[in-house]
Amino acid sequence: MxxxxxxxxLAGPAxxxxxxxxxxDPVLEARxxxxxxxLRCLVCxxxxxxxxxxxxxxxxxxxxxxxxxxxxxxxxxxxxxxxxFGDYVLLKPPLTLSTTLLWFGPxxxxxxxxxxxxxxWRKQPKTPASAPELTDNDRALLNDILSPKxxx
Amino acid sequence: xxxxxxLFALILALVVAVAQTIVPxxxxxxxxxxxxxxxxxxxxxxxLLIALAFGCLTYAFxxxxxxxxxxxxxxxxxxxxxxxxxxxxxxxxxxxxxxVFILVIFGAAVAVTGKRLPATLKxxxxxxxxxxxxGFLTLMIFTTNPFARLNPAAIDGQxxxxxxxxxxxxxxPPFLYLGYVGFSITFAFAIAALMEGRVDAAWAxxxxxxxxxxxxxLTLGITLxxxxxxxxxxxxxxxxxxxxxxxxxxxxxVGTALLHSALVVEKRxxxxxxxxxxxxxxxxxxxxxxxxxxxGVLTSVHAFATAPGRGVGVLLMLALVIGGGLTLFAxxxxxxKNRAVFGxxxxxxxxxxxxxxxxxxxxxxxxGTFYPLIIELLNGEKISVGAPYFNQTFGPLMVxxxxxxxxGPVLRWKRDNLKASLLRLRGPAVLAVFGGGLVxxxxxxSEIFAALGLGLAAWLVFGSLLIYAIRxxxxxxxxxxxxxxxxxxxxxxxxxxxxxxxxxxxxxxxTGVSAWQQERILTLAKGESVExxxxxxxxxxxxLLNGANYRAERGQFGIYKNGVxxxxxxxxxxxxxxxxxxxTEAGISPRFLGNLYIAIGEESPRGRWVVRAYxxxxxxxxxxxxxxxxxxxxxxxxxxxxxxxxxxxARTSRLKVxx
Numbered sequence: 133m134x135x136x137x138x139x140x141x142l143a144g145p146a147x148x149x150x151x152x153x154x155x156x157d158p159v160l161e162a163r164x165x166x167x168x169x170x171l172r173c174l175v176c177x178x179x180x181x182x183x184x185x186x187x188x189x190x191x192x193x194x195x196x197x198x199x200x201x202x203x204x205x206x207x208x209x210x211x212x213x214x215x216x217f218g219d220y221v222l223l224k225p226p227l228t229l230s231t232t233l234l235w236f237g238p239x240x241x242x243x244x245x246x247x248x249x250x251x252x253w254r255k256q257p258k259t260p261a262s263a264p265e266l267t268d269n270d271r272a273l274l275n276d277i278l279s280p281k282x283x284x
Numbered sequence: 285x286x287x288x289x290x291l292f293a294l295i296l297a298l299v300v301a302v303a304q305t306i307v308p309x310x311x312x313x314x315x316x317x318x319x320x321x322x323x324x325x326x327x328x329x330x331x332l333l334i335a336l337a338f339g340c341l342t343y344a345f346x347x348x349x350x351x352x353x354x355x356x357x358x359x360x361x362x363x364x365x366x367x368x369x370x371x372x373x374x375x376x377x378x379x380x381x382x383x384v385f386i387l388v389i390f391g392a393a394v395a396v397t398g399k400r401l402p403a404t405l406k407x408x409x410x411x412x413x414x415x416x417x418x419g420f421l422t423l424m425i426f427t428t429n430p431f432a433r434l435n436p437a438a439i440d441g442q443x444x445x446x447x448x449x450x451x452x453x454x455x456x457p458p459f460l461y462l463g464y465v466g467f468s469i470t471f472a473f474a475i476a477a478l479m480e481g482r483v484d485a486a487w488a489x490x491x492x493x494x495x496x497x498x499x500x501x502l503t504l505g506i507t508l509x510x511x512x513x514x515x516x517x518x519x520x521x522x523x524x525x526x527x528x529x530x531x532x533x534x535x536x537x538v539g540t541a542l543l544h545s546a547l548v549v550e551k552r553x554x555x556x557x558x559x560x561x562x563x564x565x566x567x568x569x570x571x572x573x574x575x576x577x578x579x580g581v582l583t584s585v586h587a588f589a590t591a592p593g594r595g596v597g598v599l600l601m602l603a604l605v606i607g608g609g610l611t612l613f614a615x616x617x618x619x620x621k622n623r624a625v626f627g628x629x630x631x632x633x634x635x636x637x638x639x640x641x642x643x644x645x646x647x648x649x650x651x652g653t654f655y656p657l658i659i660e661l662l663n664g665e666k667i668s669v670g671a672p673y674f675n676q677t678f679g680p681l682m683v684x685x686x687x688x689x690x691x692g693p694v695l696r697w698k699r700d701n702l703k704a705s706l707l708r709l710r711g712p713a714v715l716a717v718f719g720g721g722l723v724x725x726x727x728x729x730s731e732i733f734a735a736l737g738l739g740l741a742a743w744l745v746f747g748s749l750l751i752y753a754i755r756x757x758x759x760x761x762x763x764x765x766x767x768x769x770x771x772x773x774x775x776x777x778x779x780x781x782x783x784x785x786x787x788x789x790x791x792x793x794x795t796g797v798s799a800w801q802q803e804r805i806l807t808l809a810k811g812e813s814v815e816x817x818x819x820x821x822x823x824x825x826x827x828l829l830n831g832a833n834y835r836a837e838r839g840q841f842g843i844y845k846n847g848v849x850x851x852x853x854x855x856x857x858x859x860x861x862x863x864x865x866x867x868t869e870a871g872i873s874p875r876f877l878g879n880l881y882i883a884i885g886e887e888s889p890r891g892r893w894v895v896r897a898y899x900x901x902x903x904x905x906x907x908x909x910x911x912x913x914x915x916x917x918x919x920x921x922x923x924x925x926x927x928x929x930x931x932x933x934a935r936t937s938r939l940k941v942x943x
Contacts, residue, residue: 148519150885151807151894172668178526180670183519223670230665234655238648238677245640250628258625 148183153190155197164197167206170223171196171213180223287352287431290340294431297333297388298421300326304414308407312479320407327395327410330388330417338372338385341430345372351437354378354430360443360862362833370453371444377430379457383574384420386458386465391417394469394494401490408476409469416468419601427597443833446860446867452512460505460532464570466498467539471567474560475609478616483560488550491563493921495546499539500917506532507910515870520881520898522797522906525674530653531573534646538566541642544635552632552697554624557617558639564613568606569646575602627699634692641685648677686740686791689784690747694754712750716743727799737795744788748781779920783913790909796878796902807892813844817899819880820844824852826893834858839884839893841871855884879903 155161165182171192173184181189192213199209213221225231304326311319345368350356358375359368373382391413398406424430473491477483514522523529542562548555575598626632652669659665694708720739727734755777756769804814813822822842829836836858843851853871860867870883878901885894
């Protein structure tokens with residue numbers, strides 16, 4: 133059994149944020165939780181450090197909490213990490229020249245969509261396609277049907 | 285032996301698929317009915333051959349034939365029987381085979397059920413389907429042969445990733461694939477229509493059931509996946525905006541747009557070109573959803589079945605299908621002329637608005653998913669786009685969509701008066717404002733988003749019910765007459781109402797759980813308890829147990845409410861020795877629309893266990909909503925109109941090839 137626990141301890145990277153890392157001050161801890169949800173675990177595949185089980189994510193969580201305890205504001209604490217790891221650490225990329233299209237893309241899509249639609253709509257004929265002219269055969273047939281028949 | 289039979293069946297299927305691509309196309313061109321009918325037999329032959337191959341691979345997994353590479357890498361003799369079945373598609377090779385299997389099932393379904401289809405259209409649809417099948421069979425046989433032997437054979441296998449050893453794997457991928465692959469039929473119809481040079485109401489009516497079926501399956505697949513992640517990952521997340529999830533969401537959103545635009549083609553013979561484009565896009569996104577995430581181009585936490593290195597073949601296939609489809613579209617689409625007339629304010633106009641918004645939403649997801657890749661290719665900059673971006677962009681777009689969604693169905697076809705139609709909506713509007721206001725009044729201004737979300741949910745639910753009220757002339761006609769009208773309501777309308785209500789429920793669920801979820805993360809010793817919501821959770825015992833291929837530590841929790849024990853929940857932490865992995869089995873107790881969610885963690889320090897206890901209010905709506913949508917789809921599918929014949933030719937003459 134002892135071996136089993138040892139294995140569990142070795143193989144078991146803890147699940148996301150751990151009680152041992154958490155700060156005693158609930159306000160500070162709440163801030164840390166919010167911030168860490170927006171920070172990327174750099175070695176993981178697309179996870180934030182709050183959810184990640186990796187050792188690096190743990191280190192970042194601890195680091196973030198150290199900064200907050202030292203009296204950093206939210207922005208300062210995040211900036212501290214950005215200075216070390218670059219914008220890559222931010223799950224919400226800041227608006228820079230290269231992310232312009234990312235942030236304004238949705239609005240552009242709507243504008244293009246709506247604009248294109250209105251332009252297309254204006255070009256459409258405003259009257260339904262008229263029915264083709266009746267042929268002589270059709271007229272004869274109609275006359276035959278519509279004219280009162282001789283009672284015979 | 286089964287490996288050789290399986291591989292041989294795959295090779296034969298490839299030969300049949302190639303023949304099924306070429307012969308019916310020539311037949312359709314020459315108006316040769318025998319050559320066209322060849323497609324029917326070929327489709328059945330493909331189905332039999334792929335079923336045989338799939339059976340062979342399943343057999344290899346079930347008997348644990350470790351002379352097969354795939355089996356050795358993904359299965360283990362100690363694994364329970366169910367997981368040896370599901371392990372068949374828990375890897376790249378096997379999942380590709382499942383994908384092709386479903387593809388040929390759909391192909392055969394068209395061959396069998398498409399008796400009323402015009403002969404040339406049917407031949408072309410089956411030929412396009414066979415071309416896709418031939419492409420993927422080539423890929424499979426030459427790059428990812430599931431029947432590759434391992435020499436010498438292994439004594440035992442590595443096991444399937446323990447996260448996948450779950451009933452979730454049995455049902456989530458098959459449903460997802462039914463959805464993805466179902467859109468291949470729509471794609472084939474679109475390509476065939478481009479070849480034929482005509483799209484009419486009849487075409488739309490043939491296609492709509494397939495769109496609807498694929499959409500329902502995809503809805504179910506995504507929902508099941510979300511629920512699986514929720515209970516398996518151990519902390520109750522249900523959507524992570526991960527590339528793999530986004531990849532499944534994009535075809536769903538564009539497929540939803542397709543569902544609605546095909547309606548306009550069917551009823552009013554307008555938007556035909558746009559619908560064809562959507563059909564091509566939906567399947568393209570499905571392919572991206574299945575394969576791009578495996579090619580190693582994008583990284584994802586879901587990368588269970590990656591095949592980096594073999595990505596080139598996959599990318600080539602994607603380029604062929606998507607590029608070929610779009611090229612054909614570019615060449616032929618100007619031959620279709622739109623002759624139906626409608627005003628900006630009309631049912632058609634509402635559906636166009638729905639399409640613009642849905643495509644924008646899909647485009648936003650696409651941007652967010654691929655932007656880091658594009659930027660890195662362009663200037664080497666590494667950025668991340670995660671949940672915060674998606675929440676910020678997706679949210680407002682969803683609000684817009686939800687507002688329009690209620691307005692659309694009360695508009696009349698052709699043209700309507702905006703003021704009059706808005707007046708029709710005063711009931712739901714009042715209820716929505718009242719609902720949102722009530723939330724704001726109870727919880728204060730800090731919960732403004734919750735008020736907004738629940739208000740929106742009320743708007744969707746009541747606004748959708750309004751369609752019934754208007755239809756049955758509620759309070760305007762005698763009750764007996766209303767009852768009669770209710771009973772004669774076409775199922776397609778009930779389906780729509782259900783699906784729209786489903787979106788409202790989903791929004792309510794997401795809002796509820798984001799605004800009011802409670803979380804306690806701490807260590808407990810035996811006998812200690814923690815309060816979450818109005819429950820008191822006591823750690824009563826820790827027991828060790830041996831599963832089939834794992835060992836587990838099980839925490840037994842007593843749940844007390846007002847000092848009275850109401851139930852027990854157990855949660856396990858499992859260790860899988862073969863793969864040296866630990867998983868968490870959360871204990872979940874559904875309450876009224878909420879979940880009490882408990883997960884046990886490691887023992888640290890000695891005698892104390894990490895416990896995560898959550899209260900997730902309204903969380904069940906997150907899955908009930910989409911289930912409602914899928915149910916709505918199936919109800920629609922059972923509508924009489926789809927069972928009886930397509931409309932007469934005379935009604936379809938509005939839209940003709942211009943040339």
